Amino acid sequence: MFFNSLAFAIFLPIVFFLYWFVFNKNKSTQNALLIVASYYFYSCWDWRFLFLLVFSTFLDYFTGIQIEKSNSEKSRKFWFWLSILVNLGFLGIFKYYNFFANSFAEMFTAFGFKASPILLNVILPVGISFYTFHGLSYVIDIYYKRIKAEYNFIDYSLFVSYFPLLVAGPIERATHLLPQVKVKREFNYETAKEGIYQIIWGLVKKVVIADTCAVYANAIFDNYPSMNSFSLILGAIYFAFQIYGDFSGYSDIALGVSKLFGLDLLRNFNYPYFSRDIAEFWRRWHISLSSWFRDYLYIPLGGSKGGLWMKIRNTFIIFIVSGFWHGANWTYIVWGFINAVYFLPLLLSNSNRNNIDSVVLKWNLDSIRVLFSILTTFLLTCVAWVFFRAKTITDAVLYLKRIFTTRDFAFQYLDNERYNFELLLMIGVFVLVEWNNRMKVEPISGKKSMLKMALAILAIIAFGTYSDYKEFIYFQF
Amino acid sequence: MKKFLLYIFKILIVTILVAVLLDGLYTYVFMQSKNRGKIEAVVNSKKEKYDVVILGSSRANNHFVSQMFEEKGLKTFNYGMSGGHLFEASLMLKLMIERKYEIKNVILEADLNLSNDQESEGVAAKFLPYIHCSNAIKEHFLTEENFNELYYIPFYRYIKFDSKIGFREVYKIAENEKTNALDNLGFYPLEKHKNGNMKNNIVNLNPLPHNKYYEEIKHICKKNNINFIAVMTPMCENVVGMNYFDKVKKAYPEIHNYENVVVENKYFSSCGHMTSEGARLFTGRIINDFFKK
Numbered sequence: 001m002f003f004n005s006l007a008f009a010i011f012l013p014i015v016f017f018l019y020w021f022v023f024n025k026n027k028s029t030q031n032a033l034l035i036v037a038s039y040y041f042y043s044c045w046d047w048r049f050l051f052l053l054v055f056s057t058f059l060d061y062f063t064g065i066q067i068e069k070s071n072s073e074k075s076r077k078f079w080f081w082l083s084i085l086v087n088l089g090f091l092g093i094f095k096y097y098n099f100f101a102n103s104f105a106e107m108f109t110a111f112g113f114k115a116s117p118i119l120l121n122v123i124l125p126v127g128i129s130f131y132t133f134h135g136l137s138y139v140i141d142i143y144y145k146r147i148k149a150e151y152n153f154i155d156y157s158l159f160v161s162y163f164p165l166l167v168a169g170p171i172e173r174a175t176h177l178l179p180q181v182k183v184k185r186e187f188n189y190e191t192a193k194e195g196i197y198q199i200i201w202g203l204v205k206k207v208v209i210a211d212t213c214a215v216y217a218n219a220i221f222d223n224y225p226s227m228n229s230f231s232l233i234l235g236a237i238y239f240a241f242q243i244y245g246d247f248s249g250y251s252d253i254a255l256g257v258s259k260l261f262g263l264d265l266l267r268n269f270n271y272p273y274f275s276r277d278i279a280e281f282w283r284r285w286h287i288s289l290s291s292w293f294r295d296y297l298y299i300p301l302g303g304s305k306g307g308l309w310m311k312i313r314n315t316f317i318i319f320i321v322s323g324f325w326h327g328a329n330w331t332y333i334v335w336g337f338i339n340a341v342y343f344l345p346l347l348l349s350n351s352n353r354n355n356i357d358s359v360v361l362k363w364n365l366d367s368i369r370v371l372f373s374i375l376t377t378f379l380l381t382c383v384a385w386v387f388f389r390a391k392t393i394t395d396a397v398l399y400l401k402r403i404f405t406t407r408d409f410a411f412q413y414l415d416n417e418r419y420n421f422e423l424l425l426m427i428g429v430f431v432l433v434e435w436n437n438r439m440k441v442e443p444i445s446g447k448k449s450m451l452k453m454a455l456a457i458l459a460i461i462a463f464g465t466y467s468d469y470k471e472f473i474y475f476q477f
Numbered sequence: 478m479k480k481f482l483l484y485i486f487k488i489l490i491v492t493i494l495v496a497v498l499l500d501g502l503y504t505y506v507f508m509q510s511k512n513r514g515k516i517e518a519v520v521n522s523k524k525e526k527y528d529v530v531i532l533g534s535s536r537a538n539n540h541f542v543s544q545m546f547e548e549k550g551l552k553t554f555n556y557g558m559s560g561g562h563l564f565e566a567s568l569m570l571k572l573m574i575e576r577k578y579e580i581k582n583v584i585l586e587a588d589l590n591l592s593n594d595q596e597s598e599g600v601a602a603k604f605l606p607y608i609h610c611s612n613a614i615k616e617h618f619l620t621e622e623n624f625n626e627l628y629y630i631p632f633y634r635y636i637k638f639d640s641k642i643g644f645r646e647v648y649k650i651a652e653n654e655k656t657n658a659l660d661n662l663g664f665y666p667l668e669k670h671k672n673g674n675m676k677n678n679i680v681n682l683n684p685l686p687h688n689k690y691y692e693e694i695k696h697i698c699k700k701n702n703i704n705f706i707a708v709m710t711p712m713c714e715n716v717v718g719m720n721y722f723d724k725v726k727k728a729y730p731e732i733h734n735y736e737n738v739v740v741e742n743k744y745f746s747s748c749g750h751m752t753s754e755g756a757r758l759f760t761g762r763i764i765n766d767f768f769k770k
Contacts, residue, residue: 461495464636466639467640
């Protein structure tokens with residue numbers, strides 16, 4: 001059941017009605033309903049993986065309590081490592097086992113040994129990377145005594161399995177979401193209205209921008225050996241907007257849906273393509289994952305406290321692990337590595353926190369410099385996205401090489417009967433709308449919101465791509 | 478909560494209004510389309526006179542050279558549609574009758590397409606903009622599973638088939654961008670391809686004993702005094718399951734078997750589609766057999 005499906009359009013009003021009109025007696029009934037709805041939502045993909053989700057939830061719930069109850073450090077450590085290893089074990093088996101088995105086999109073959117790895121014929125449970133990280137953060141926070149263990153299983157289950165964030169985040173923190181599920185939610189008109197704005201804008205991003213860009217980006221990436229420089233550049237730009245529209249669109253819908261139930265989720269995107277450097281980009285892109293790695297990997301590794309080499313090492317580790325989190329493929333690892341390389345000059349010059357404030361442009365030379373830095377950052381991310389999108393590293397390298405070797409900048413007719421430049425106007429309008437509303441969460445709220453809502457609905461209906469339907473990219477992670 | 482429900486109601490009203498307005502706008506634009514495709518050309522025309530009208534799939538579109546009929550003094554148009562099934566061929570004929578066309582002969586390519594009586598979504602979608610303006614189209618889709626959505630939900634059909642009749646197509650019509658569908662009097666010539674697939678396996682294909690739309694076309698022709706000629710058109714040499722054509726002949730004895738008229742691979746662009754050279758040989762034979770004065 002996808003957020004942009006008819007099934008969800010039926011599911012959501014039913015749950016909304018039951019939540020506010022039938023199960024609104026107290027927080028327990030509200031939570032119980034949301035849990036049932038969440039499990040139903042999840043089972044629509046594959047009910048068998050529901051057992052995995054429930055097991056993972058129970059494991060972290062149980063180990064969390066055991067860590068808190070333990071009198072000795074040895075016992076605390078035991079329960080802590082049990083949770084970490086089992087969680088990562090599931091992730092390893094379902095997501096990474098085949099990758100490692102194949103990689104080792106290839107390595108042995110390269111050294112002249114014959115190796116035929118035993119591969120697992122399993123499909124990746126949807127959302128496993130997200131709910132595993134929910135559980136991990138919870139257990140780590142208890143271990144480091146940042147939070148208390150949750151003794152109410154329903155409340156804890158809702159924190160892990162709450163359907164808006166279950167399959168593609170944002171990756172929530174117990175410190176943020178658990179206190180909200182511990183109290184009865186009262187309906188708030190303004191919050192619910194904000195939710196609707198976010199849902200509508202998320203749909204614009206998904207069906208108008210992402211799915212349309214996907215049609216063009218796929219036609220270019222899948223046929224890159226016959227594409228000229230201009231098409232290849234456009235292909236990278238289209239993919240950049242596809243993945244942004246897809247993932248931030250999903251996050252917007254998730255946050256909007258959650259607001260309808262009176263629960264506030266962590267913001268995941270903050271106009272990342274208006275960043276002035278890579279460090280700022282990573283403070284604005286997939287914020288919940290970046291901050292997760294910062295808090296649970298980078299800082300425990302020593303963060304930026306050690307010497308220069310320590311800082312560099314930690315930076316590369318966090319980016320490479322972040323890349324690997326996305327998928328079991330070398331392309332994601334290289335994507336992470338490239339981002340680390342981009343980040344390095346900022347780290348070495350101690351300027352990685354230069355651009356904290358929002359971008360404000362005035363009619364002066366400094367604004368030109370700012371625009372130039374935004375454009376440069378965007379182009380750098382586009383280069384990295386080529387590795388993210390390509391099937392193999394070789395494909396990515398050849399793709400980038402062709403940009404510089406073909407030197408042909410003519411408009412090409414793509415094999416899906418579209419001209420490669422057709423989308424630029426739509427993207428241009430989208431960028432302008434986002435730019436003018438970059439101080440807000442979404443562009444619909446504010447003055448003349450009903451008119452803006454009508455225009456957004458018009459865009460969804462008239463310009464959306466439906467027949468060439470695309471799943472949300474981040475569901476596969 | 479009451480305020481919120483009222484707000485949601487307003488959004489629903491806005492959505493319906495937008496859908497109705499867009500539906501009207503798109504339909505209006507499609508009603509102006511005359512040079513984008515065969516369906517649009519027929520819908521937006523009336524009282525044409527033809528000696529020969531050719532119907533069928535791409536195996537009609539690529540195989541009947543309309544000019545050769547014209548050279549014989551027969552006013553002809555090839556309305557074969559690539560990817561089309563008999564569902565669309567039948568509807569095309571109904572539309573022509575509705576538009577008061579005067580037709581003397583209908584040549585129907587009836588061979589592989591006899592194996593199903595389903596619509597071909599991609600081609601059938603192109604009729605949908607006119608579903609409210611043509612009884613023939615409305616009636617034809619009436620038995621389809623999603624008729625109610627397509628007919629009653631404003632703009633639904635444009636969303637469902639956005640790649641065929643969506644924004645891009647509307648934009649191209651508004652821009653008056655022409656396609657080659659109507660060139661060569663509807664005949665689309667193919668060239669010899671180096672990598673053309675010269676193998677085909679039709680072992681699992683079986684003609685339906687009473688193909689609904691084939692019978693419909695036959696019936697329309699009879700009712701309107703149109704001479705009905707149904708033919709099977711050629712396939713390349715390497716086809717597994719050639720007895721399919723015998724099965725067709727057995728089920729529909731009135732269909733003329735021209736499968737063997739052109740066989741050499743050099744006349745084929747791919748196994749089921751002849752080159753323009755092969756099409757000329759084949760068309761010559763058809764003219765000779767049916768229109769020799």
